[in-house]
Amino acid sequence: MRKGQIIRETLETKVEIEINLDGSGQASINTGVGFLDHMLNLLAKHAFLDLRVEAKGDLEVDSHHTVEDCGLALGQALRQALGDKKGIHRYGSCLLPMDEALAQIALDFSGRPFLVWKADIPKVMLGNMEAEMGEEFFRAVAMESGMTLHVRLLEGNNTHHMLEAIFKGFARALSEAVANDPRVKGVMSSKGAL
Numbered sequence: 001m002r003k004g005q006i007i008r009e010t011l012e013t014k015v016e017i018e019i020n021l022d023g024s025g026q027a028s029i030n031t032g033v034g035f036l037d038h039m040l041n042l043l044a045k046h047a048f049l050d051l052r053v054e055a056k057g058d059l060e061v062d063s064h065h066t067v068e069d070c071g072l073a074l075g076q077a078l079r080q081a082l083g084d085k086k087g088i089h090r091y092g093s094c095l096l097p098m099d100e101a102l103a104q105i106a107l108d109f110s111g112r113p114f115l116v117w118k119a120d121i122p123k124v125m126l127g128n129m130e131a132e133m134g135e136e137f138f139r140a141v142a143m144e145s146g147m148t149l150h151v152r153l154l155e156g157n158n159t160h161h162m163l164e165a166i167f168k169g170f171a172r173a174l175s176e177a178v179a180n181d182p183r184v185k186g187v188m189s190s191k192g193a194l
Contacts, residue, residue, distance in 0.1 A: 045171070
């Protein structure tokens with residue numbers, strides 16, 4: 001089983017994450033940020049992975065530290081669960097509709113972390129989470145997991161739907177990228193290393 005377990009503790013937050021890439025979509029999420037909980041539940045379900053997240057942060061300030069640190073810990077857990085990345089597809093992509101919103105996600109577990117974010121998300125509150133924290137979350141995941149991640153929001157009016165399309169699209173692309181394939185001998189690279 002490909003699993004990762006991370007505890008990240010700072011003066012601002014404490015985040016515990018467990019991930020099983022070979023799960024069935026089970027989730028236990030409690031971050032204190034309701035919208036993030038909703039998105040992480042969707043991520044587990046649509047990526048077919050089991051995910052447990054417990055976070056306590058300085059929400060009296062705002063959601064920034066909690067959301068970002070959850071992203072950092074998730075990225076670290078993904079890196080740990082993938083190990084040497086032998087046998088995985090490496091690449092994943094998804095074009096995902098969510099009512100009027102349409103998101104395009106492409107990712108590569110290249111070992112070269114990078115985020116391209118082309119999503120004009122309105123600066124509104126979604127419960128106790130600032131909507132612009134979506135970008136910070138995915139930047140943290142990409143940097144700590146070692147993935148190249150491209151996010152494009154092609155359509156959308158409703159901010160909830162916009163971010164939900166991005167999270168679900170990411171989940172589907174992630175599921176594709178981490179899938180084991182017996183045709184992949186070693187790592188999916190002509191260089192023989194990632």
